[in-house]
Every structure is written in structure tokens, then in C-alpha cells.
Amino acid sequence: GxxxxxxxxxxxxxxxxxxxxxxxxxxxxxxGVSKDECLNEHNKYRAKHGAPPLEWDNKLAKAAQKVAQNSKFEHSNNGFGENIAMSSDEMTCAKAIKMWYDEVKDYGKNNGGVTGHFTQVVWKSSTKVGCSVGKPGGISFSNGMKGQMLACNYSPPGNYQGEYEKNVQA
Structure with missing residues (x-):
């Protein structure tokens, strides 16, 4: 029994x-992404700049999915902070976040805002992230090649004028 x-x-x-x-x-x-990879990569770079770890948010991931599956490489203006990246081969969170983070070398050089991806990754006030990747070959480059797009959304959004000093520790 x-x-x-x-x-x-x-x-x-x-x-x-x-x-x-x-x-x-x-x-x-x-x-289409590994949540662990996306969080670990973001949080690895954030730790270098004294920013607290991000938490995964499914609502942000669903919004990122709409962007990543769009056939145009453009931001959505969805009210979240947003980073997008594309590649002619497989696009992963590790690859995209490294590309965004590598803008750190140009940060603080008064170069007209070409570091917005980096600053969003390490923005202290952002607490949540959600990412998604589009279909392989789902986006076309201007030369006709096909590629894959990845998008990450952040909440609260970063990159507000007058708030860089308190949110981005260089």
C-alpha cells in the first residue's frame, strides 16, 4: 500500500x-535567447561600473520580440530603453552585449551620443531587462545580405540628459 x-x-x-x-x-x-546568458552578460558589465544586477522581465522580452522580428533595423519607440544589434551570422546576447559595451572606449569624448548602447547597458537606474532574437536571415542589410537581429528592452529606461553622472560610472 x-x-x-x-x-x-x-x-x-x-x-x-x-x-x-x-x-x-x-x-x-x-x-530565441538564453535568459541566463542575457542576464549574466549584462550583469558582468554592469558590475564593472557599480550598477546593480538586472532582473529578467517577460513583458520586456515580449516587446523586444516584436522589434527583433521586424524586418527593419529600427528602434520601436515603445517607451522602454532599447538596444538593437544585427549580424550576418548567428546573433547571441553575448555577442550583442559585447558590441554595445565596446562603445565604452568612446564614452565621455563629446562625440554626439555614439555611446547610447553602452550607457543603457550600465545605466544604474534600470532594474529589468528582456531580450529576444529574430529569425536567422530575417533582416536584410543594405548590400542585400541577410542577417539576424537581437533586441533588449530596459525598464526604467536610461539615457536621460542630465542624469548620466549619477547613472554611468565610467
């Missing part, structure tokens, strides 16, 4: 574990 109950209970626990794991995988399939 007790062995049968125990087996049923273990079977139910295994089923629940499988369902939970599938749920986690589905989220990655929907946005």
Missing part, C-alpha cells in the same frame, strides 16, 4: 519537474 502511494507521488513529482523544465525551455523558444 505505502509503496504504491510513494511510487505515485514520485511519478507526480517527476511529471511536475518535466512540465516545469518544458516551461523554461518554451520561454527560450519564444524569445
Amino acid at each position: 505505502n509503496q504504491v502511494k510513494c511510487r505515485r507521488r514520485m511519478s507526480n513529482i517527476k511529471s511536475l519537474c518535466v512540465i516545469v523544465l518544458l516551461g523554461l525551455l518554451v520561454q527560450d523558444v519564444i524569445t
Whole structure:
């Protein structure tokens, strides 16, 4: 009697574990990115600048999905902070975030705002992020080549005039 109950209970626990794991995988399939990779890469760079870690937000990821699946390389003006990147080969969070972060070398040189991706990545007041990647070949370059786009949205948004000094520790 007790062995049968125990087996049923273990079977139910295994089923629940499988369902939970599938749920986690589905989220990655929907946005096309690894949440862990996106968070780890963002937070690695943020730590270098004294910014607290970001948390994942599914609402931001869904908004990023609309941008990443657009066939045009353009910002959405969706009210969130937004970084976008594209590549002729596979686009990952690690690759995109490194490209954005590499603008750090130009930060503070009065160069007309070409560091907005970097500053959004390390913006202290931003607390949440959600990212998504488009289909491979889903976007066309001006030379006719096809590529893949990745978008990340941030909340609260960064890059406000007059707030750089308190939000970006160079």
C-alpha cells in the first residue's frame, strides 16, 4: 500500500519537474535567447561600473520580440530603453552585449551620443531587462545580405540628459 502511494507521488513529482523544465525551455523558444546568458552578460558589465544586477522581465522580452522580428533595423519607440544589434551570422546576447559595451572606449569624448548602447547597458537606474532574437536571415542589410537581429528592452529606461553622472560610472 505505502509503496504504491510513494511510487505515485514520485511519478507526480517527476511529471511536475518535466512540465516545469518544458516551461523554461518554451520561454527560450519564444524569445530565441538564453535568459541566463542575457542576464549574466549584462550583469558582468554592469558590475564593472557599480550598477546593480538586472532582473529578467517577460513583458520586456515580449516587446523586444516584436522589434527583433521586424524586418527593419529600427528602434520601436515603445517607451522602454532599447538596444538593437544585427549580424550576418548567428546573433547571441553575448555577442550583442559585447558590441554595445565596446562603445565604452568612446564614452565621455563629446562625440554626439555614439555611446547610447553602452550607457543603457550600465545605466544604474534600470532594474529589468528582456531580450529576444529574430529569425536567422530575417533582416536584410543594405548590400542585400541577410542577417539576424537581437533586441533588449530596459525598464526604467536610461539615457536621460542630465542624469548620466549619477547613472554611468565610467
